[in-house]
Amino acid sequence: MRKSYKFRIYPNKEQEVALEKTLDVCRYIYNEFLADRKNAYERCNRGLSTMEQLYQVRYLEFDTDVHSQVKQDVIRRLGNSFDAFFRRCMGGETPGYPRFKGKKRYNSFCYVQSGFKIDGKKLRLSKIGDIKIIQHREIEGKIKTCTIRRDGKQWYATFSVEIENNVMPVEPETFVGIDVGLKSLITLSDGTQLNPPKYYREAERRLKRENRALSHKKKFSNNWKKQVEKINVLYRKIRNQRNDFNHKLSREVVDNYDYIVFEDLNVKNMVKNHHLSKSIHDASWGNLIQITKYKAEEAGKFVELVNPYNTSQLCSNCGKKVKKSLAMRTHECTHCGLILDRDINAAINILNRAVGTTVGACGVEPLGLSMNQEATKSLA
Ligand SMILES: [Zn+2]
Numbered sequence: 001m002r003k004s005y006k007f008r009i010y011p012n013k014e015q016e017v018a019l020e021k022t023l024d025v026c027r028y029i030y031n032e033f034l035a036d037r038k039n040a041y042e043r044c045n046r047g048l049s050t051m052e053q054l055y056q057v058r059y060l061e062f063d064t065d066v067h068s069q070v071k072q073d074v075i076r077r078l079g080n081s082f083d084a085f086f087r088r089c090m091g092g093e094t095p096g097y098p099r100f101k102g103k104k105r106y107n108s109f110c111y112v113q114s115g116f117k118i119d120g121k122k123l124r125l126s127k128i129g130d131i132k133i134i135q136h137r138e139i140e141g142k143i144k145t146c147t148i149r150r151d152g153k154q155w156y157a158t159f160s161v162e163i164e165n166n167v168m169p170v171e172p173e174t175f176v177g178i179d180v181g182l183k184s185l186i187t188l189s190d191g192t193q194l195n196p197p198k199y200y201r202e203a204e205r206r207l208k209r210e211n212r213a214l215s216h217k218k219k220f221s222n223n224w225k226k227q228v229e230k231i232n233v234l235y236r237k238i239r240n241q242r243n244d245f246n247h248k249l250s251r252e253v254v255d256n257y258d259y260i261v262f263e264d265l266n267v268k269n270m271v272k273n274h275h276l277s278k279s280i281h282d283a284s285w286g287n288l289i290q291i292t293k294y295k296a297e298e299a300g301k302f303v304e305l306v307n308p309y310n311t312s313q314l315c316s317n318c319g320k321k322v323k324k325s326l327a328m329r330t331h332e333c334t335h336c337g338l339i340l341d342r343d344i345n346a347a348i349n350i351l352n353r354a355v356g357t358t359v360g361a362c363g364v365e366p367l368g369l370s371m372n373q374e375a376t377k378s379l380a
Pocket of ligand 1: 315316317318319320333334335336337338
């Protein structure tokens with residue numbers, strides 16, 4: 001099982017230059033090898049494989065001052081984006097061709113297995129030096145990769161760790177379906193509803209305002225740059241708060257349930273939507289599912305993702321379709337007479353889709369998660 005640890009690092013001026021340079025070299029390699037793939041395809045009608053390119057990157061003509069593993073990882077990344085592209089093509093979609101990366105779009109590089117060493121206060125990076133790190137948690141397990149990421153003006157190191165999991169899977173006895181809503185409302189099939197933390201909505205409003213302010217500034221002017229940094233800081237704040245919230249929520253859910261079912265957001269998001277607040281929520285829920293997954297795995301419990309198709313439209317009692325618009329908050333079945341909050345009905349459908357029956361459906365006492373004062377129990 002994989003687990004990751006993230007720490008902030010504090011490079012000095014010189015090291016920061018070296019980090020920036022490494023990013024530049026990686027981005028250059030990424031774009032060059034992307035161009036190679038494109039040319040090979042357009043001119044010779046043949047594809048280049050990741051293996052071929054891995055071989056080539058070893059013999060770059062210029063001295064890059066970048067650790068060999070880091071360069072190879074760039075090729076692997078490029079390979080992954082092509083794999084994803086082809087997979088989606090096969091699936092009948094029309095995805096965009098992998099794109100060249102601009103300076104602002106390339107923010108991380110990764111050491112795979114070697115080239116780095118951490119000892120509590122210092123992170124030694126090959127070709128870069130000993131960078132100050134604040135390691136606020138002990139790392140357990142064997143470190144597989146070290147990813148260095150630029151986030152605005154800050155830098156972070158993330159270690160991916162392989163840990164042996166000796167926990168025996170439990171025999172599941174308690175089941176729950178979880179519906180995550182557009183308005184960042186979370187509903188459990190037991191009737192528990194959690195409202196989004198207030199800061200979400202506040203941050204969203206602020207983000208909108210700051211983005212509007214940005215659009216009035218002259219591009220690349222000093223004021224514009226300052227505004228960009230301001231927005232980055234805001235994004236980071238939202239991300240951190242969201243992580244915190246998701247960690248607490250997933251802990252409670254995993255402690256209380258053995259079998260946890262979510263909608264598969266990858267399927268749900270095939271319909272593209274570029275709305276700002278929606279993209280924040282999507283990232284947030286993806287993150288929640290990820291965290292819940294690993295906590296469940298640690299405890300020998302289960303997380304399953306199901307097809308989200310029509311979960312809000314079907315009746316969780318009789319299975320018949322009851323059409324409703326987004327504005328209709330109550331599910332009123334004209335076939336069997338069930339009346340239930342719309343989202344609770346959806347959450348039960350999500351659960352049923354995984355377990356196939358109506359275990360733990362309506363009539364169960366809401367859990368009333370203790371972590372959130374804003375929690376409301378609506379199945380009274
Ligand atoms: Zn019904």
